[in-house]
Amino acid sequence: MGNVLISGGRVLDPASGLDKEADVAIRDGRIAAIGRDLSTADARVIQARGKLVVPGLIDPHVHLREPGQEHKETLATGSAAAVSGGFTTVCCMPNTTPALDSPEMVGFIETRARQTAACRIFAVGAATKGRKGEELAEIQLMAKAGAVGFSDDGDCIASAGMMLRVLAAVKQTGLAFQQHCQEPTLTKGSSMHAGEVSIRLGLTGWPRVAEELIIERDVRLNRAIGCRYHVQHISSGESVEIVRRARAAGQPVSAEASPHHLLLTHEACDGYNTSAKMNPPLRERSDVEALRRGVADGTITVLATDHAPHSADEKALPFEEAPFGIVGLETALPLYAEALIHTGLIDWPRMIALMTIEPARLCGLDRAGLGQLKVGGPGDVTVIDPEAEWTIRAADFPGKSRNTPFEGRKVKGRAIATVVGGIVRHGAGLQAN
């Protein structure tokens, strides 16, 4: 068990700059060798000629709904979705019921993941108790218990006073604080981007400035503190510029972009399409372009799906009452490729970096050797067929929920094998040696 030979692929490891045709041998769950003409006894062989062999993909931002909303997703089903999309590690957000706001809850995720999950799962702890933004949570103890970052995701830490305390506390852990940037008094009752479509549909609009304001504020608050500060699911073109300036000034600021914000606009909400309802909302073409430029010039360094499963019944409610969010793990890889590679903005090695070593660094997982291909490191490897053409069909998703705006979309690029700790968790056409 735990022996796999991935044969003859183009091996890409952005962390070390490796990009050459080679075999990757995994023994006892760890990478044993990278080189030509390797052979391993008792190994499952994955033929990878013409394919990309990359470090297991990492999604630093998913909602797995366990505990409390297991009708939408569980660690088991969410991790099945993850490996089907090529992900070997995901970081789950703390907006569960109860919230992941204590070392015990972080421990619960670790235990449940070990018992039920098909991939590695790490918890992002809530920064405040119950994610209410009122009292600090036990941030230091959660960090010791294995939390890989802190966020009240789903809600913004709106109070500047509380934000200052959170930044100081998270700074002490060396981890990053991840902000859901939404000034709440500007988005009361809002269900989609404030623009022509919301005006036409008679829906209360959600202005870009609600996001920009929080980033500006936090960057300023953080100057004296220097906590690692990460902007989740960036949606506004102007926000990208704020992050760019902060980074240019040497501040420890980073940002992530989701597949939907890199591809879709508010037009997708037409016809009151709840599959296109998300937080932050889909914006305009100019924002999509600005986000893509942000990825291309290195302002946005992390790709994250914000995988947010909801049941069909919940998404069948009237637009304003339906929950925010879409699933993303099953479809992310080809959608990123469509937005970033097929447009010529970046190449495969860079995109793989944005999905491996960069999110690993964000969450401190690089120290455990995740997000890279290193002899002796974890045997987490994804094999990608960059030419595979397929059509997105939600009915085939291994996750529990089907809420995607990409149903029926023809895409290119697919994970054909996902190996987690030397165990093949996803893959067709495998051969025994």
Add this chain to the structure above:
Amino acid sequence: MKPTVPAETSVSGKSRRGVVWTRRGMLGLQGVSAGEIRLILEKARALSPVANRPETRTGELAGRTVATLFFEDSTRTKTSFALAARRMSAEVIDLPMGTSSVNKGETLVDTARTVEAMGVSALVVRARQSGAAEMIAGAVKCAVFNAGDGKHEHPTQGLLDAYTIAEAHGRLEDFDLSGLTVAIVGDVVSSRVARSGIAALGALGARVVCSGPPGMAPASLASLGCAVTNDFDSVIGAADVVMMLRIQFERQEEGKGGVAEGKGPEAKARMSGIVSVHEYRELYGLTRERAGRMKKGSVVMHPGPMNRGIEIDGEVADGERSVVLRQVANGVAVRMAALGVCGVGTV
């Protein structure tokens, strides 16, 4: 925009110009052509001699059943639709939904499907959620008429307003409203009456100017094809029609800084998103003084129910320029025409 119709199956109306209404039911007026709007208005004109006479009936919808499904309280619209259906000889059933079905947890769509399964030709739907009528239309086979969905549309109101303007300005012959300026004043951004009105009046050639406080008449409304000004006094003298919207004291508006503290009219005013009744009336009320600056031949409209003394002075509402009761009267003819043209007869 995308068509706001579930299926283009029914062709039950045809004008002398050869325009046909190709939609089943009526969900909204955005994106509807001038030809289609005129088709209904012409039929309303033909029906108007009988529309407001209790002793008359046309046989056009004999054997049909129209169900009124109002998830939000309304008296005038429901009564107007019911009278219109009866005067076309349809049977009318009213399902007093109130909020009861919502309290029992049933969805809008389930309720609509349940009613349809009992055998009805058309559903007349009102709900507080934008998009509700379109959602229901996508789930049932019978014709759906939107009698107001949240802040989105109220298409028969838009049509009756267009009809009333044509009547007041001698345009009943061709329903060509070009050259006329219509001011729509109040909480435009939250108004389904305004959205349907802007679409219909614009399609028929009128120039629409929206006015109200910045939170209620934001510049972004211009994408609907109207002009926007926060200075009501700058348009009052140029308008051929001044259409006042109701301040919805009963609805606590989100996102406008509304606060629900305290009691009395001023607290209610803050809840509805205005600074004070006094300031609102000073700047945006159609007071007697302001009405005195309206141009010759211009008329005053209001979809009702009116807050006398707030958005409109009683003297103006009852005055010689007021066509408020003509709106109500024309509503029956327009709804008869809509039911007749838009597919009830074909199920």
